[in-house]
Amino acid sequence: MKNSEFIKAYAPATVANVCCGFDVLGFAMEHPGDEVWARKKETPGVTISAVTGVTGLSLDPTENVIGVVAQKMLSDLKIGHGVELQLHKGLPVGSGLGSSAASSAAAAYAMNELLGKPFTTQELVVYAMEGERKASGSAHADNVAPSLLGGFVLVRSYDPLDIVPLGVPVELYCTVVHPQVELKTSLARSILKKDIPLQKGIRQWGNLAGLITGLLKGDYSLIGRSLHDEIFEPERSVLIPLFNQAKAAAISAGALGCGISGSGPSIFALSATEEQAMAVQHAMEQVYGSSGIEVKSYVTQVPDQGARLIEQTILQPAQA
Incomplete structure (x- = not known):
């Protein structure tokens, strides 16, 4: 050709x-x-x-x-x-x-x-x-x-x-840690319950509204308070090795919030500054450092x- x-x-x-x-x-x-x-x-x-x-x-x-x-x-x-x-x-x-x-x-x-x-x-x-x-x-x-x-x-x-x-109404940086394990989207969806308890639903809707409001108002505190999944994370997190430890490390390192990216196994955290995002990356990588599970990690601004x-x-x- x-x-x-x-x-x-x-x-x-x-x-x-x-x-x-x-x-x-x-x-x-x-x-x-x-x-x-x-x-x-x-x-x-x-x-x-x-x-x-x-x-x-x-x-x-x-x-x-x-x-x-x-x-x-x-x-x-x-x-x-x-x-x-x-x-x-x-x-x-x-x-x-x-x-x-x-x-x-x-x-x-x-x-x-x-x-x-x-x-x-x-x-x-x-x-x-x-x-x-x-x-x-x-x-x-x-x-x-x-x-x-x-x-x-x-x-x-x-x-x-x-x-x-x-x-991007407010400056945010994203840290992602991707444990090198296979997790099929079909499996991550299949374990989800079809019915949602009313009280959990109310808290979830409040968090979604709070997150969007926090983004539009530039309110980092509100963003952090709203980055919680009441319904799906408790079910899906069991499929991701060391998820709870990695999330705790991210929060301790200064992340606004942390959760599952898509259906996993990647874990994301949002931070207000690049310096915080880098510290979060280091903390999350340390969790996996002695586990034998390889990870790839990224730090990027939300463009x-x-x-x-x-x-x-x-x-x-x-x-x-």
């Missing part, structure tokens, strides 16, 4: 649920993230010529989330030409950091740029959700929306879809931008 012009887009990792916002609240990280490269081709359909950074992901565009997203966009726009894609994973799979969401968001953003920006970034959420449907069986938005839009995002409703970007175009560049597509 001859050299061809590729569009290159990046979409970041995300933290979903944020303790009290199960399935309705998420925020973006600055890194890690995924890149999708896209170019037009004369023949119709979607092809995936390369996946790097991880093993085991399919090149079949009907089985890989980036292909599903691209095909849906081509179909809705009634575009006859095809697209070649490449996925470059910088985000670990099964981490609880929105791995499939970052791929889906990057694909939607790259496709939109390639096709002349027919959609707003917020309109791309619907297409990225199709990747999530393929990955998990549920077209949820609490990861893809912040990955596309940046900052904090509230999913007020799914029927009809109502996405509310909250931005006000999510997916973005990196560059248009001339590349040699992968050889078949």
Whole structure:
């Protein structure tokens, strides 16, 4: 194949649920993230010529989330030409950091740029959700929306879809520790009880309202008081080795709050300053230091931008 012009887009990792916002609240990280490269081709359909950074992901565009997203966009726009894609994973799979969401968001953003920006970034959420449907069986938005839009995002409703970007009204830093253990989202969901006691529900709703109010008012104390999960964390935390010890260490080191990122096994903590976030990282890493469980950790500011175009560049597509 001859050299061809590729569009290159990046979409970041995300933290979903944020303790009290199960399935309705998420925020973006600055890194890690995924890149999708896209170019037009004369023949119709979607092809995936390369996946790097991880093993085991399919090149079949009907089985890989980036292909599903691209095909849906081509179909809705009634575009006859095809697209070649490449996925470059910088985000670990099964981490609880929105791995499939970052791929889906990057694909939607790259496709939109390639096709002349027919959609707003917020309109791309619907297409990225199709990747999530393929990955998990549920077209949820609490990861893809912040990955596309940046900052904090509230999913007020799914029927009809109502996405509310909250931005980054107050400076916050996120520490994430990812224990290198496998935890399937299907297992983390299967253990959840279907019925919620009224009193726990009331406390949870109060915490969610308090968290959003704290963000909008810049009230760090209120944010900290509200970062509690009354319902799901007690059930899911048993699946994450040393979760309680890591959470206690984070709070002792100055974190505003700490909880499970997505369905786990990653654990996140929010801090008011980068210095505090680094101290929290050190404290949480120490918990796992003598356990024999390896961890990867990240410290990142919560950014006000999510997916973005990196560059248009001339590349040699992968050889078949």
